[in-house]
Amino acid sequence: MKFTGNKFIGYLVLALIIALTGCASPDRIVLLPNADGSPSAVIVKTATGERVIDKPYEAVSVSQSGGISQDKETPDSVRARFGSALDAQPQRAVTYVLYYLNGKVEMTPESRAVVKKLKDDLKTRSAPEIIVIGHTDSVGSDEYNDELSLDRAKDVRNILIAAGIPDSLITISGRGKRDPAIKTADGVPEPKNRRVEISIR
Amino acid sequence: MSSIKMKAIAGLIMTLAVATAYARDDVGMVKNAKGDATIQRGEQKIAAKPGTGLLVSDRVITGVNGSVGIALHDGTLLSAGPNSTLILNKFAFNSTTNKGELDATLKRGTLAVVSGKLSKSSPDAVHYRTPTSILGVRGTEFLLEAGGN
Numbered sequence: 001m002k003f004t005g006n007k008f009i010g011y012l013v014l015a016l017i018i019a020l021t022g023c024a025s026p027d028r029i030v031l032l033p034n035a036d037g038s039p040s041a042v043i044v045k046t047a048t049g050e051r052v053i054d055k056p057y058e059a060v061s062v063s064q065s066g067g068i069s070q071d072k073e074t075p076d077s078v079r080a081r082f083g084s085a086l087d088a089q090p091q092r093a094v095t096y097v098l099y100y101l102n103g104k105v106e107m108t109p110e111s112r113a114v115v116k117k118l119k120d121d122l123k124t125r126s127a128p129e130i131i132v133i134g135h136t137d138s139v140g141s142d143e144y145n146d147e148l149s150l151d152r153a154k155d156v157r158n159i160l161i162a163a164g165i166p167d168s169l170i171t172i173s174g175r176g177k178r179d180p181a182i183k184t185a186d187g188v189p190e191p192k193n194r195r196v197e198i199s200i201r
Numbered sequence: 202m203s204s205i206k207m208k209a210i211a212g213l214i215m216t217l218a219v220a221t222a223y224a225r226d227d228v229g230m231v232k233n234a235k236g237d238a239t240i241q242r243g244e245q246k247i248a249a250k251p252g253t254g255l256l257v258s259d260r261v262i263t264g265v266n267g268s269v270g271i272a273l274h275d276g277t278l279l280s281a282g283p284n285s286t287l288i289l290n291k292f293a294f295n296s297t298t299n300k301g302e303l304d305a306t307l308k309r310g311t312l313a314v315v316s317g318k319l320s321k322s323s324p325d326a327v328h329y330r331t332p333t334s335i336l337g338v339r340g341t342e343f344l345l346e347a348g349g350n
Contacts, residue, residue: 027334029334029345033342086280088269126232127252
């Protein structure tokens, strides 16, 4: 193929227009406030520079060549641009703790009320994955407490299955007296350590 | 035992082994999906639905009206808006030590991120990429838009 001078310039202009309009919209990064109010930051590195944004709604645009320009968004402008992505955000992970009676696979009356809350929470979640970890206080042997902690975890699993959660989404384990919530000497009864932790994601 | 029975049992065992292997390789799960939302896994295209497991190297793709929300095993929440392509390049998470790595690319579209445990325990091993940028994060919620097409 042979280009005449004019045709060549024509193609060049066309390529330039495509480069400028078709592919040239910048990438954009916006820092949001953390749900718990703690400080946070994003470090943006490009071919030509680096920028740290560390205040809520600070934003940067990055051109195709890597140039960085900084500005600010607002909650409203963020909604307009990122509404669908934000609406698709899964629910946050949460952890519940249920307490058990001394040496038993039987919950305290207070914890039975928490089970009700937990079940209501589960109804609002789609495809919840649940990790159940049983614990004991330090009274008794490792073997005894390993079995007791696992039995407590199984008790919670039974409750979850009865509430309609598929077994495949539940992972259970018993940690015996290895991970106390409150550290004690061996052989010390401690109600806060006789517990099952339930993490829901 | 007849050989047919033997074969059936062997087949069942293999199926179970494969199913278990897949479950173990999962690094996250789709929690919600709307409109056109698919996972491309090698040559395979899988509809993204609540409960669909996610593997490393998966591409999550949404169409014009699509969106998808994912929870990774460290608690990181990724949610993509319409016309998006998200690639999970790397993910590893040890639930005992909370250490590991995360590397994801937003090729196009929009993405909302709520950082999980990895960004606290292994902040230098967590990276998000767009066609122009590499992001490091510090215990963060943020938004990404990849304008390139």
